[in-house]
Amino acid sequence: MATRARRTQRRRQVLSREQIIDTAIELLDAGGAGGLTVRALTERLATGSGAIYYHVGTRDELLDTATETVIAAALATEPARAPATPENEIRVVALGLFDAIAEHQWLATRLAVQLTRNPWGPVTVGIFEKIGRQVRALGVPQAVWFVAASTLVHYILGAVSQTRIDGYTSGVETDEDREKFLEAASMAWQELDPADYPFMHAISGQMREHDDREQFLAGIALILDGITNLR
Amino acid sequence: MATRARRTQRRRQVLSREQIIDTAIELLDAGGAGGLTVRALTERLATGSGAIYYHVGTRDELLDTATETVIAAALATEPARAPATPENEIRVVALGLFDAIAEHQWLATRLAVQLTRNPWGPVTVGIFEKIGRQVRALGVPQAVWFVAASTLVHYILGAVSQTRIDGYTSGVETDEDREKFLEAASMAWQELDPADYPFMHAISGQMREHDDREQFLAGIALILDGITNLR
DNA sequence: ACCTGAACACCGTTCAAGT
């Protein structure tokens, strides 16, 4: 029963690393990357700026940590409804990331920043490992594991970074907003000079009736098909 | 011969929009995104900050413009060595972007930022149009043009963003640096607990003998294969 | 060990004023 205050440790610690990270994510969700300032953090947590640096380091390091936290959570959730084929598992991972970005819009940009700066950091490694295992389960020869996995990962990260929900207003997205956005994009395409942009013009119609999620999965299916052809 | 100073226009204009953009790109190449400050620009151009805003607007807008300029140049160059099959044309576009990022390292991050904020801006449209035409030339049915093109574009942008050359020191990259980097990454993988990261562990060997460019093209080949299977 | 908060250096942007 030595559980009583060991030594005369003053035990004033009232601020935790986790608490700071959670608050940071809240600020990011509410105001994007610009919403996370050291001052906003200290205000919300009723503390001084030094405390932040003591617990989590630089603002940039905090941003890294926040990203890793959210991604790890996204990779950890396992719905496991559909039969557990490798193809389905890959889809689950991909959609998990997709949804994480829909929920935390700042992730799209920050993910890109982070991958550029440190391509083989914990984020990529985590995603790569999850995808890679399923690639192996697909039964393709070991010699092509790397190409197969990296093509999938690159596609997923590329697609997911470019899937924006609502950039500026940084709030909840209504279906109306979304429709207006697609409408506007589709119209912008049609206004392009058909002589200069024949292709864009030709497919502008497919824009209005286009579902991001569905399109995203169609791309994965296409790549999976290419992979199994490697066998 | 009305070429003589028309009217008594004072003609003090000595600073051009183009000049500012070029200098901005120089600063970016030399010091990354952090190297482009309004103050550094005014110093190099021997002018006041107001002049910058007058010609190119906000720092953020200048960054957009610089990106568009570099990307447009990358898409414009046509080597045209190999026979002009659609597959080869797609490879040329992809490698053009790859090389542009190798030359202007800040592009990787900025591209991602820009695509997230405005997914259907001039940059994406330009790339999409170029890729799309070749997809059409591939002879796949119109119904799948969009999936085919967007899968390629997403892969290319994802892969190219994650291909880093040398992030921090922001200088020229020596082969030695590169080898050290790959060596370090490969070793980091092997140090991962094989129980937690069996896949990464299994392919860590392929890392050392891996050529970014080759790998990039292998991914494209894989996707092209998937696309032609749609026929 | 944990935290405070004033101080510092450095940002982007504006705008009255000049030519």
Place this chain on the structure above:
DNA sequence: ACCTGAACACCGTTCAAGT
């Protein structure tokens, strides 16, 4: 029309000092 540059508001980070 084109440009100057002081002024402003707002950053991230440090660090001596407190408990």
